[in-house]
Amino acid sequence: MTDTTQSATTQGAWQVHEGALTGLRVLDLTRVLSGPFASMILADLGADVIKLEDDRAGDDTRGWGPPFQGDDAAYFHSVNRGKRSLAVNLKSTAGREVALRLADTADVVLENFRPGTAARLGLGYEQLAERNPGIVYGSVSGFGQTGPLHERAGYDAIAQAMSGMMSVTGETGGGAVRFGVAGADLAAGMWVTIGILSALRARDQTGDGQHVDIALLDAETSWLTYVAQNYFASGATPRRHGSAHPNIVPYQAFRTADGEIMVAVGNDALWQRFAPVVGLAELADDPAYATNAQRVSHRDSLLPLVETALKERTATEWADLLTDAGVPVGPIHTVPDALAQPQLAAREMVVDLPHSTLGSVRTLGTPLKLSGTPATLRHASPVHGEHTASILEALALPPEQIEEILGTGSVVA
Structure with missing residues (x-):
C-alpha cells in the first residue's frame, strides 16, 4: 500500500x-x-x-x-x-x-x-x-x-x-x-x-x-510437495513429526525455562552459529552432527541435548541471543499476540x-x-x-x- x-x-x-x-x-x-x-x-x-x-x-x-x-x-x-x-x-x-x-x-x-x-x-x-x-x-x-x-x-x-x-x-x-x-x-x-x-x-x-x-x-x-517427493524417492511412508521437520534438524519448537520458541537451523552454517550459543560448541564439528544429513540421521540423540540446553534460559533470552547470532528464531504467538x-x-x-x-x-x-x-x-x-x-x-x-x-x-x- x-x-x-x-x-x-x-x-x-x-x-x-x-x-x-x-x-x-x-x-x-x-x-x-x-x-x-x-x-x-x-x-x-x-x-x-x-x-x-x-x-x-x-x-x-x-x-x-x-x-x-x-x-x-x-x-x-x-x-x-x-x-x-x-x-x-x-x-x-x-x-x-x-x-x-x-x-x-x-x-x-x-x-x-x-x-x-x-x-x-x-x-x-x-x-x-x-x-x-x-x-x-x-x-x-x-x-x-x-x-x-x-x-x-x-x-x-x-x-x-x-x-x-x-x-x-x-x-x-x-x-x-x-x-x-x-x-x-x-x-x-x-x-x-x-x-x-x-x-x-x-x-x-x-x-x-x-x-x-x-x-x-x-x-x-x-x-x-517435499513430503510426497520424499516418499517417491525412498518408498518410506511419511510420518508425523509434530512441530519438527522431516528433512532438517534442529528445526522445531523447543521448551525454554518459561515457554516455547521456534528454532530454524536451516543449513550447516547456521548450525555452526547455533551450537556454541546454546552451549553445545563441542557438537558443532562432531562427525555425527556436522552436516544436516547427519543431524537428520541422528536426530534421536541430538534433540534431547538441544532440549536440555534450551531449558537453561527464558524464551526472550534465547530469542535475543540467537537473533544476535543470526539464527532464525521466533516466539510461538497466540492469535491476539500475533495480530498485535x-x-x-x-x-x-x-x-x-x-x-x-x-x-x-x-x-x-x-x-x-x-x-x-x-x-x-x-x-x-x-x-x-x-x-x-x-x-x-x-x-x-x-x-x-x-x-x-x-x-x-x-x-x-
Whole structure:
C-alpha cells in the first residue's frame, strides 16, 4: 500500500487506487470459503465482484456464528470484503435471467457447486460460453469435474484426510490432526485465482475464455510437495513429526525455562552459529552432527541435548541471543499476540474497513503488495442484498421491468 492509503486508513476511509484488475467484472456464485476467498483476492486487486446470494438467507456463512459482527457472522466478514451483494433465487425464471444478463457482461464467473449443479441451473460453462465466448469460468469442487469421485460433495476436512495431509500433521505417535484453518479450501481458492489470472492472460492473446477446474483434493495434495517427493524417492511412508521437520534438524519448537520458541537451523552454517550459543560448541564439528544429513540421521540423540540446553534460559533470552547470532528464531504467538505485532501493523495486515451498517469492521489486510497497482480494500463485506437495486439499474433494464422482477420475489432489494 502507498503512504496515502495508510494515511487514509488511519482516518477510517480508504484511498481508492486503480488496481491491476480494475475494469474486470466477476460474477461470484460461490459461498462458504474456497470461492469467496478467491473472489475476495480478485476484488482486492480491483475487480468489480458481484456476489449472487440466495434470496432468503444469503451465503451460508452469514449464520456461522457466534461470534457475530452486526447481523452477520465473523466468518462471513473474513472473506467477503470489497464485493457487491445481489440477493436472487437462481431457481426462478426471473432470477436466472438476471444471472444470465450479468454473465453476459462478466469477464469471470466463479462457482463452487457440486459438479452438474450449475448446468442444471442453466449457468454451466458451456451454456455461458455460448453466449459470452470470452468468459473465464472458475469451478471449485471437492473432487473436480472429472474422475470416479467427481459427483461427491466436497468438504475441506475430507480433502485434508484423503490427501494424506492429516497423516503427517500432529505429534509423533499421536492421532491425525487437521489444520487449524481450512487448508484445502484456502489452497483451492488460491489455485483457482491463479488459474483465472492465467486464463485472462491467454484470453488477451486469443480472445477466447476457458474453464478452470479446481478440486479441493488436488489442491491439498499439491501442498504435500517435499513430503510426497520424499516418499517417491525412498518408498518410506511419511510420518508425523509434530512441530519438527522431516528433512532438517534442529528445526522445531523447543521448551525454554518459561515457554516455547521456534528454532530454524536451516543449513550447516547456521548450525555452526547455533551450537556454541546454546552451549553445545563441542557438537558443532562432531562427525555425527556436522552436516544436516547427519543431524537428520541422528536426530534421536541430538534433540534431547538441544532440549536440555534450551531449558537453561527464558524464551526472550534465547530469542535475543540467537537473533544476535543470526539464527532464525521466533516466539510461538497466540492469535491476539500475533495480530498485535508491530511488523504486521507496518505491513497493513490488520485494517478497519467501512461498513454500511456497522460503521467499520476490523479484519485482516492483504499480503499482496504491488508497487505500481497496489491492492485496494474498498469496504467491508456487504449486507445481504445491499446492492441489488443498483446492480439491476446498471443492467440498463427499463424501470418497469425492474419493478416486475422485484415483484416476483425472485430478487430481493
